[in-house]
Amino acid sequence: MITYPKAPKIQELGYELKVRQAMNRNLITVEPRTSMSKLRGVLRSNRISGVPVTRENKLLGVICVEDLVNWLMSGAKDCAIEEKMSKDVVTLCADEPLVHAINKLQQYGFFHFPVLERESGELLGTITREDIIRKLLQKLEIEYREEEIRRYRASHIFEDIMADKTSLIFQYYIVGQDFNRAGESSSALKKSLKRLGTHPDIARRVAIAVYEAEMNVVIYARGGEITVKVDPNQIRIEVEDSGPGIPDIEKAMRPGYSTAPEWVRELGFGAGMGLNNIKKCADEMNITSTVGKGTRLEIYVATKKESVSYEVK
Amino acid sequence: MNLGKIRQILRAEVIVGSSPDREIEVCCACDLMSEVLSCVPTGSSCLLLTNLAHSQTIRTAEIAEIPVICFVRGRKPESQNIKLAKKNGLVLLSTYFSLYEASGRLYKEGMPGCSGSRVS
């Protein structure tokens, strides 16, 4: 038997990791005496929506875009920032678990919180949703792109973490005709699933199905895209290519039917079993294809048998 | 059957990785990767005997969780594929016997196939 290391779940990581590990130490602050007329420049050049007001590392308040707008609307008479800042600041301590940060972000609907050292009250940094998600993914050693982090912000990851129903989306690009690199996406996906705590047998089934689909895209199309949505109860995989399409899907599904060229057969593929393998590994599979346009394959694998909810087509 | 005994029966050379005490439960002798993917039982510790020494053999083993590959007829993968195997903790062997001879030798010594059948 192969033994698997215990994979941490996102929820567990939320308790294990502390605010200190995820916060942004790149501190941008303003002095209480700075004039309001300078604020716009500070916010804009740093692309931030608010900034802590400090004196000798002590947090005095926060001034944000909204304060700036109010000041502009009421005549923009120049004054010190300390006159307009909010002094009632909700903060986090560096030694609190990340879930507290997630909770507070949700509760207050703010974009960021100042982080303080508990004993000294010294301002150490700030923390945002993106900082938290970036840290969680990094800890899970999941490959991610910055643009995806920004997308998660709009998704339900926070609510999901709290409700123990994490939903994650992974995306991979397949390079067509590159036989040597074929399988890289399936391999990366399998590793990510295991790190998320997916049952090893399920991760293996998903990997086999996606690998066969990936091979087909490499062999028959010029490239494609894999999108994987991991829900608490099911994994949904979508493999899309803009290749030649399949003229007769029923025929393509027949075991042994293959149009694979000779070079592919010499490499051990093209036995006409791929689509059948996918079907065997999946709880449900749908293919749609348009000749000259491309092929789209949907694969569903249930992770908790009792509560499967397939999307109705 | 442990890996040390398998090496002895096949007079196999180790290309990468080595754990002579590792138990192998079944053997799959095959050059069709789709077939390997579909017939190797989940959770079994399997040996793959094959003629094909390219990147997709290594990928197939990784995806289907096959811990050991033995290439027949003295074949060996290129160094980048050996690296890939190493990264995934696979054991790679190479034997001068053909697929038929290597299979026969192991079967005779009691190694079962993927369907569970073994010499009686």
Ligand SMILES: Nc1ncnc2c1ncn2[C@@H]1O[C@H](COP(=O)(O)OP(=O)(O)O)[C@@H](O)[C@H]1O
């Ligand atoms: N993404 C695809 N684009 C175009 N044709 C495809 C695609 N996937 C599969 N096919 C067609 O379906 C056939 C059967 O596919 P499959 O079951 O994977 O077997 P194999 O790849 O071994 O031929 C292929 O030979 C090919 O003609």
Ligand SMILES: [Mg+2]
């Ligand atoms: Mg195929």
